[in-house]
Amino acid sequence: MAEHLSQSELDYPFKLLEYFNGFRVSKVIFSACELGVFDLLLKSQEPLSAQHVARELGTSVDGMERLLDALVGIEILEVETTDGTFYSSTDVANLYLAKGSAKSLHDMIIYQSQTIYPLWNNMVDAVEGRNQNEKTFGLPPEDVFQAIYRSEEEMLKFMGLMNSSWVLDGHDIVTAFNLSCFQTIVDLGCTGALAREMVKAYPSSSVTVFDLPQVVESTQKHFSQENDAIVFQTDFFSGDIPAADLYVLARIIHDWPEEKCLTLLKKIYNTCRPGGVLLVEAMLFENRRGPVMAQIFSLNMLVQAEGRERPPSEYTHMLKKTGFQNVQVCRTGKSYDAILAIR
Numbered sequence: 013m014a015e016h017l018s019q020s021e022l023d024y025p026f027k028l029l030e031y032f033n034g035f036r037v038s039k040v041i042f043s044a045c046e047l048g049v050f051d052l053l054l055k056s057q058e059p060l061s062a063q064h065v066a067r068e069l070g071t072s073v074d075g076m077e078r079l080l081d082a083l084v085g086i087e088i089l090e091v092e093t094t095d096g097t098f099y100s101s102t103d104v105a106n107l108y109l110a111k112g113s114a115k116s117l118h119d120m121i122i123y124q125s126q127t128i129y130p131l132w133n134n135m136v137d138a139v140e141g142r143n144q145n146e147k148t149f150g151l152p153p154e155d156v157f158q159a160i161y162r163s164e165e166e167m168l169k170f171m172g173l174m175n176s177s178w179v180l181d182g183h184d185i186v187t188a189f190n191l192s193c194f195q196t197i198v199d200l201g202c203t204g205a206l207a208r209e210m211v212k213a214y215p216s217s218s219v220t221v222f223d224l225p226q227v228v229e230s231t232q233k234h235f236s237q238e239n240d241a242i243v244f245q246t247d248f249f250s251g252d253i254p255a256a257d258l259y260v261l262a263r264i265i266h267d268w269p270e271e272k273c274l275t276l277l278k279k280i281y282n283t284c285r286p287g288g289v290l291l292v293e294a295m296l297f298e299n300r301r302g303p304v305m306a307q308i309f310s311l312n313m314l315v316q317a318e319g320r321e322r323p324p325s326e327y328t329h330m331l332k333k334t335g336f337q338n339v340q341v342c343r344t345g346k347s348y349d350a351i352l353a354i355r
Contacts (some may be wrong), residue, residue, distance in 0.1 A: 040082045041109070042125035043117055049079070050101060050109040051090070059098035061219065102277060115179055119172025125129035126171060131315045139313040140306065145316070156317045175203040180263070181348050182209035184264070185292050188342040188350035189218070194258035194287065198222055206262050206292075255285045263348070266309070270330060277334040282355040283334045289336065291351040295343065296323045303345060326350050 021027055033319045047069050053060060062077035069076070077297040088105050088151060092098045101110070111118045120177035134144040143256075145159040147150045152158070161167040165265035179186075185210045193198070197219045199207045207219045246338045253259070265273050280289055294306040300323065324341045331339050343349045 015268060028191075037086060038129075039125070040079065040086065042087065042121055042129070043080060044083060044088075045109060045123060046119045047079075049083075050105050050118075051111050053099065053101040054106050054110040054112060056100075059090075059092050061096060061098055084242070098148060112137065116178065119169070119177045120176035123173035125192070127166070128312065132312075135311070138311075143315075144319070171203050171275070174201075174263070175205045177347070178203075178205035178209060181344070181346050182206045183213070184344040184346050185348060185350055186210045186213045188344055189290070189340065189352045191258060191290070191352075194256075196256040197258045197260060198256040199260040199262070200253075201260075201262060201264055206260065220256070222253070223301040252272060253279060253283045255283055256265075257285070259284070259289045260292070261289060265291055265319070265327070265330075266293050266313055266321055267317045269290070269318055273330055274319075274334055275329060277336075281335040281355060282335045286336040286355040288352060288354040289331070291327055291331075291353070292348050293327070293348040293351070293352075294321050294347060295341070296321050298323045322352065 031048075040231055049065065049069065050063060052068055062080055063073050065071075065080065066073040080089060080091075080244070084091045088102060090100050090102055092100070107113050107115050107145070108117045109121070109343075110116060131144050134147050137147060138144050145156075149159065149162070151162060157262040158299065160170050182205060185206065191210070192214050195209060195217055197214075197217050199210065199219060199221045201223050205223045206354050207221050210217070212221050214234045253256075261276075264276075268276075268312070277289070287350075295307045296301075297303065297304045300307075306321045313321065328339045328341070329349070331353040338354040340352045341349070
């Protein structure tokens with residue numbers, strides 16, 4: 013930012029103040045989601061007063077009015093003041109913030125608010141070299157997924173996060189390359205949302221989702237859909253990976269240090285018949301000067317897990333070291349990018 017500071021910014025630090033208050037803006041949206049503000053406004057056929065919203069959601073009128081006004085200020089809600097003050101949702105809020113929408117990010121927001129936000133409160137300790145699951149939640153730092161899956165409630169929050177991610181970005185990921193030549197596809201991980209996008213894009217391919225037994229059980233209970241064209245199996249960490257033409261590792265490699273990544277990639281290479289692997293990650297630029305979202309995600313790996321976000325050359329290095337040869341990289345322009353490697 014220093015290279016581009018205008019004189020006005022030096023006279024008064026508007027941009028810095030915006031950054032300083034970024035966490036407050038996040039919490040405004042998080043709190044409204046947790047309280048159910050957007051769901052109530054979506055269900056309503058007309059704008060609602062702060063008194064009405066407060067009564068329905070069991071809050072103070074004063075507190076709710078301030079929250080609604082802040083949401084208007086950041087252009088998440090709209091307000092009418094002709095005959096009183098009445099609030100309604102914008103199209104963006106209806107589409108992404110209410111639970112009932114097909115593109116709802118509600119579960120992502122709940123996870124950010126209740127899990128990521130407390131972890132980031134200990135960022136200084138993380139930068140000093142300590143994983144924060146123990147300090148934040150009183151959990152041993154050695155097993156990342158023991159912390160993430162520490163209860164059924166927490167596991168469902170994490171799965172909701174993943175589901176939201178692929179509802180939003182899944183189509184761009186599965187169409188980053190033409191994958192129609194892969195007839196059998198194994199998705200190593202989670203709710204099946206990415207696999208469903210794969211089935212939509214490549215209806216002639218069969219897709220199997222592999223994960224830990226308790227994750228598959230919860231997926232089938234809470235996230236399965238009627239007429240699912242995907243199959244769920246367990247478990248890729250300790251069991252054998254089934255033979256397939258393509259293996260999808262979405263937001264998995266970034267969880268681990270290189271040694272663990274190489275072990276998993278080698279296991280996949282040895283099982284390919286022949287075929288390939290599709291990695292889905294938020295890639296850094298080669299000079300690590302962006303994108304900002306990938307830099308923020310990399311800090312989150314420092315706080316929550318054992319891994320990091322990487323530039324394309326590091327993914328290419330790991331893939332070639334484990335035997336894969338033809339490596340292609342596609343930046344989608346969205347949150348996540350794709351790397352396809354052929355055996």
